[in-house]
Amino acid sequence: MSRSPSPVLSLSFGMETVGMDALIVRLFDAIDEAHMPWILAADNALRERFGEVLIDLVPSYTTLLVHYDVARLSLGEARQWVGEALQGLEPASTAAGREHRIPVWYDDSVGPELTRIAERLGVDVDEVVRRHTGRDYCAFALGFSPGYAFMGMIEESLATPRLKTPRQKVAAGSVGIAERQTAIYSMRSPGGWNILGRTAVELFDRDRDEISLFRPGDRVRFESISREAFIEQGGDTTPLEER
Template structure:
């Protein structure tokens, strides 16, 4: 693994660690995130890890372009993932039901299985949080097994309820707040993903792992979930 540095602006550049998306790459990206944050210190404006890269935004009043590149190279020299770079594991309760997950029966029918089998398969593995984006606290997770992969909706919904759990291609995610969206919705969680009172605001960080756990409607409501059916459109 040889990091490559790519300029994207007068005060920012990308560190590219890999060219393909793979769950096994995330410990390296998480370790690189920690090493770069320590190296840049107060000169760091922002650092955004993603699937295969990290975007570094630095203070040009503290570092020249050459100094920033040298800092990055030194920080990444001899990089090795550590146990701390494995991320946190979260178990997220989900109420899987057609009223809040309209695509649940359609995907099950396409696979020739019942909805309970689809739910078991979606809950049957840990998913890696590759990146945060789209909305505060929105974690892009994967990889969903190939048979479950489903293209985005041709016509996105104008309103997707907060907590909605969906699939798009080989990724899965949870909508942290009500917003437009074109993912295939399977269910809903009562867990808040974004909270201004939480350190770092977001429940997830890149490198974390997520396991979904099916719960009943009663448990969902007891945990603070809103059972209002998801509108098909509008």
């Protein structure tokens, strides 16, 4: 069982200069789902305070990177604005992140590590699937490729180190785990996570209003579907290792 997250009663934060036009706002020192409502609240507050002077804002696990327009703001002003934005901050409600259900075809042909992990645990494959689908995950940060969300935490027994030799090509939609995190490859790319299955859901679609299905702070739950259902949803059944 995962330990219950410790409640955060009030917020203290640090600010670090990381470049000519960028600051890191550091809220926490450890990864914990209980931190995300604070990260989301800080994200909203900073976007509002910086407005058009904000070039990019990148939340991640414990920090936010604030990239601002130095033609319109000095470092001193930027630091002051961060302080003003975060003063008296309240955590966002848990409803702030959206909820997603992601259908996954868990199978050795598209998820070669499924059996290996089952063997290591001395359980059958269905039990590995049950553990991976058995809880909600939190999207801590997006990165690696457009729409790729780092999610966690998976059950401790499933925690598995990254592959010693990353694969040259991992198919889009591949669902993987590494240490206590899980993720879906948003596009075909090299990758070193342990692959358990595949989803037909498009994570990044330029023609959709919301180009990225996931945003930081969203909650995600996987559900196991049959090969037939996967095909019906438009899934590609080409085995992972043949790519």
